[in-house]
Amino acid sequence: MESNKRCFENRYADYSGSLLAGQGNEAVVPVVVATVERILKKVPLDAAECDGGLYDGPAGVAYALYYVSECPLFAARRDAYLKRAKHIIDVSVKCVDAEQDKNLRVAFLLGGAGIYAVAAMVYKAMGLSDFVKPLTKFRNLWEVCAPIHFLECGSDELFVGRAGYLCAALVLKQRLGIEILSTEQIKAICQAIIESGKQYARKKRKPFPLMYSYYGTEYLGAAHGLSSILQMALSYQDVLSPGERELVWQSVDFLMNQEQNCNWPAELGTMIERENELVHWCHGAPGVAYLFAKAYLINKRPQYLDTCIRCAELVWQKGLLKKGPGICHGVAGSAYVFLLLYRLTGNSKYIYRAQRFAEFLFTEEFKAGSSSVNRIYSLFEGLSGTVCFLVDLLQPDKSEFPLFSVFT
Ligand SMILES: [Zn+2]
Numbered sequence: 001m002e003s004n005k006r007c008f009e010n011r012y013a014d015y016s017g018s019l020l021a022g023q024g025n026e027a028v029v030p031v032v033v034a035t036v037e038r039i040l041k042k043v044p045l046d047a048a049e050c051d052g053g054l055y056d057g058p059a060g061v062a063y064a065l066y067y068v069s070e071c072p073l074f075a076a077r078r079d080a081y082l083k084r085a086k087h088i089i090d091v092s093v094k095c096v097d098a099e100q101d102k103n104l105r106v107a108f109l110l111g112g113a114g115i116y117a118v119a120a121m122v123y124k125a126m127g128l129s130d131f132v133k134p135l136t137k138f139r140n141l142w143e144v145c146a147p148i149h150f151l152e153c154g155s156d157e158l159f160v161g162r163a164g165y166l167c168a169a170l171v172l173k174q175r176l177g178i179e180i181l182s183t184e185q186i187k188a189i190c191q192a193i194i195e196s197g198k199q200y201a202r203k204k205r206k207p208f209p210l211m212y213s214y215y216g217t218e219y220l221g222a223a224h225g226l227s228s229i230l231q232m233a234l235s236y237q238d239v240l241s242p243g244e245r246e247l248v249w250q251s252v253d254f255l256m257n258q259e260q261n262c263n264w265p266a267e268l269g270t271m272i273e274r275e276n277e278l279v280h281w282c283h284g285a286p287g288v289a290y291l292f293a294k295a296y297l298i299n300k301r302p303q304y305l306d307t308c309i310r311c312a313e314l315v316w317q318k319g320l321l322k323k324g325p326g327i328c329h330g331v332a333g334s335a336y337v338f339l340l341l342y343r344l345t346g347n348s349k350y351i352y353r354a355q356r357f358a359e360f361l362f363t364e365e366f367k368a369g370s371s372s373v374n375r376i377y378s379l380f381e382g383l384s385g386t387v388c389f390l391v392d393l394l395q396p397d398k399s400e401f402p403l404f405s406v407f408t
Contacts, residue, residue: 015352045088050092060377092119154213159224194248218268266278286334292305308340336401
């Protein structure tokens with residue numbers, strides 16, 4: 001096999017009928033606890049260092065602590081983890097409250113909306129009625145992102161745009177069990193997404209119905225691109241008119257047809273070069289898979305499931321990434337695709353594959369050969385996302401990529 005500068009060679013034998021013996025609760029629970037301790041030693045608690053939002057700021061650690069504490073296997077540590085989570089998220093909430101730029105406050109993964117959402121989850125889990133405070137702040141952001149061109153860089157993507165705000169609302173509804181936004185509010189945001197995509201596609205003379213850009217680049221992947229925008233439109237398709245729904249589904253099929261050997265280029269219309277192929281959640285099949293999973297869950301067309309299966313095959317080949325343990329462009333992000341496929345198919349092969357990737361995270365080869373991560377505590381690039389993945393490996397029937405659910 002040729003060597004690849006972006007990934008380690010996967011030398012593991014594929015599934016042959018049995019799961020790995022050494023990866024039961026008694027082995028993984030202590031690893032999670034030790035990793036949480038490692039994270040807590042690194043996470044800054046100073047207001048001067050609370051930037052980065054859920055993506056790579058301290059707020060993402062609060063989410064990971066909350067997520068671990070929700071798993072019954074960690075019941076003994078639940079209160080302690082939630083207390084730490086509250087401490088961390090309260091600092092972030094204070095920073096966001098002081099933020100003058102309301103457009104930055106509305107951002108999901110890089111700003112305030114995500115921080116308010118996680119604060120509401122943590123407070124609710126602790127039984128504090130105060131959870132309505134951050135929830136109200138979250139709800140009030142609705143008006144900020146309703147205007148069609150509210151951001152100059154691109155108003156629709158996941159990290160700072162409308163798709164992110166809708167994604168946060170989806171997770172909040174799932175976690176708190178209450179309505180977050182009114183149907184009219186959701187409808188208005190979805191209509192802005194569709195109108196914005198129509199306008200852009202028309203202006204740029206694209207031969208398909210909806211397209212978007214972020215800082216001038218027409219991304220296709222989950223991070224800033226078409227796939228997560230469409231995924232959110234599908235998640236709320238009940239509020240769309242039949243005409244709007246048709247545009248969304250046409251766009252889903254358009255994106256499906258952009259596949260190049262089980263992967264998608266980061267940018268529309270470019271060819272994937274073998275040397276520079278990205279197999280990341282942020283750019284490529286490991287993130288695009290969630291759109292087709294959502295499409296399959298809605299209408300059960302086999303072509304969508306087949307697309308997800310091809311994504312998972314590519315990730316098995318090229319997903320032992322050298323960019324750290326995280327979920328954005330690291331090994332845990334790759335492994336989450338296997339957990340997704342397990343939930344879609346029930347096939348234990350995918351649990352086995354996820355177990356192998358978890359095992360690899362603790363090998364010398366990984367430690368020696370992967371690039372260092374700036375904020376090792378972070379949710380998307382560091383160990384907080386890894387912790388979420390390890391917890392999900394223990395509860396694969398409930399597993400979901402952090403803050404990016406397709407099963408609600
Ligand atoms: Zn990334």
